[in-house]
Amino acid sequence: MRIVLLGPPGAGKGTQAKRICETYGIPHISTGDLFRENMSKDTPLGKKAKEYMAQGLLVPDDLVVDMVEDRLTHEDVLAAGYGYLLDGFPRTVHQAEALCRINAKRDCELDFAINLDVPFDILIERVSGRRICPTCHATYHVKYSKPKVEGVCDLDGTPLYQREDDKVETVKKRIEVYQDQTEPLIEFYEDKQKIININGLQHMKDVFDNIEKILSGVN
Template sequence: MHLLLVGPPGAGKGTQAKRLAKKYSIPHVATGDIFREAIKNETPLGKKAKEYIDQGKLVPDEVTVGMVEERLSRDDCQKGIILDGFPRSVDQANALSDILQDLELALDAVVNIDVGDEEVINRLSGRRVCSECGASFHVEFNPPQDAGVCDECGGELYQRDDDNPETIKERLVVYSEQTSPLIEYYQERDLLLVIDGETTPEQVFERIEKELDALE
């Protein structure tokens, strides 16, 4: 099963990707993880990406595409992948199509987790992250046992700068302008599955399972 998850920030793509990866025993390929690994291992592309990140600039498509191509070329991606965070634009979608074609692979489905702006703001503004281990909590939906303290390691919880309401609104504008055209792109290719993301994570997963089972 070769899948791509799309949806706005806070839609729960990472949560669902982890569940799907476990169900199908295939890797969850998240661009954030690819970047961190490439930079940590000081690969040529990782060094290039770090130069841009250190300057506060966006990493160019050719560098991002190169890192994704390297990751998808590994043996563990042959029987399936859950792509999360790439592509973010139609240009990147075309690049992904070329990569998969070269590897003699193809997407089985693109899962669009549909969540409205108001719900996104509510979810992300309540998110708290551990400063030590990176575990994620939510003041309303998944609160820690002790306020401000991580259940996993006892580290201090904090709100990320990009999780304040004003920044979230800016992120949603960027998503609408750059990433939402992907919805039409994959709809035209008859790959799109639209899932209501405003229910519980368990209900979202059940709906995705049902849609994917119908493909087999």
């Protein structure tokens, strides 16, 4: 099974990705991990990416495409019948077109682009309320998953902090960037009749049940 998972920051992509991959035995390929791996192993692609980042530049689309294409030749992807779940890729229509070409080389097609849909104001509340323990990395939420004592980790008593990325203004900007860049992708996959819109406001378990109902129609 070949899946692309779309959804703005805070839509709960990570949780769903994990469950889909466990259930269907496909590797979870996140662009973030892919970057870290290539850079820490100092691969030729990782070195190139470092050069851009060292200059404060964005890593160009084509380099990201090359990393994904390389990753899709790995054993776990092949063992899953050229199966994968991509998370964080494609981010642009240009990348989505590249993915079509990569699949076509294997005589394959994407099965689904799953879009986790959550309204803007709720995303902001979800993300900006997040608090993290710097010691054990446990995550809390000021409203939905409060620690026993305000501002302190239940497990080790360390004061919690808010990531720079999770501050309201930053979250707004991240979501706006996401919408500008990625919403054309939803149209792209709509045209190809690959899109599955899932209401991401439901409980995580119900989100997964919805996804599973649709995916079980395949294979």
